[in-house]
Amino acid sequence: NAGVMQNPRHLVRRRGQEARLRCSPMKGHSHVYWYRQLPEEGLKFMVYLQKENIIDESGMPKERFSAEFPKEGPSILRIQQVVRGDSAAYFCASSPEQGLGQPQHFGDGTRLSIL
């Protein structure tokens, strides 16, 4: 059973460009969570999605950041007009159901570097 798949593993962008991060949940999982991790810090919740629905985006910056989880295909975290402060590791996690009856399993992350 393949784990949570994220790509790319590393992404380099120049200031002002767009960054697209992809996450395919574990097979059978329908809940996706995005987290951001700054160097030597913990994981900060960004957004929780189910298929075609954003359930909670309280951790997302108000501007430039968006997320989707379409009916078909991976979840996408999009960052428009990137700035240096967006440099971080972005992790995706998935779980099979709400209520934390099942734990969240993480992908390998995307390390975003802004030049």
Add this chain to the structure above:
Amino acid sequence: GENVEQHPSTLSVQEGDSAVIKCTYSDSASNYFPWYKQELGKRPQLIIDIRSNVGEKKDQRIAVTLNKTAKHFSLHITETQPEDSAVYFCAASIGDYKLSFGAGTTVTVRA
């Protein structure tokens, strides 16, 4: 919102000794407390979790204890080995699905 504090931030132990990491949380409604291990450049991996209806849980060399009254929980690693060296994160649930993470503890096991 939930605030999770984790101590110590770094921990160095001799191989074979025990390691203990402590976390406190603020939201009395939290009912799920996972621990993750993250090696350098890799994904956080769930190593053990505990729910609020249980006071202690053990899995081989790893154990977690929970004191709901005091709102703190701890990770205990016994007979530490070099491969236990990693960053360990505690987390507490917020509502039905969110997790609030501690800042992490860097554990170094000296051979």
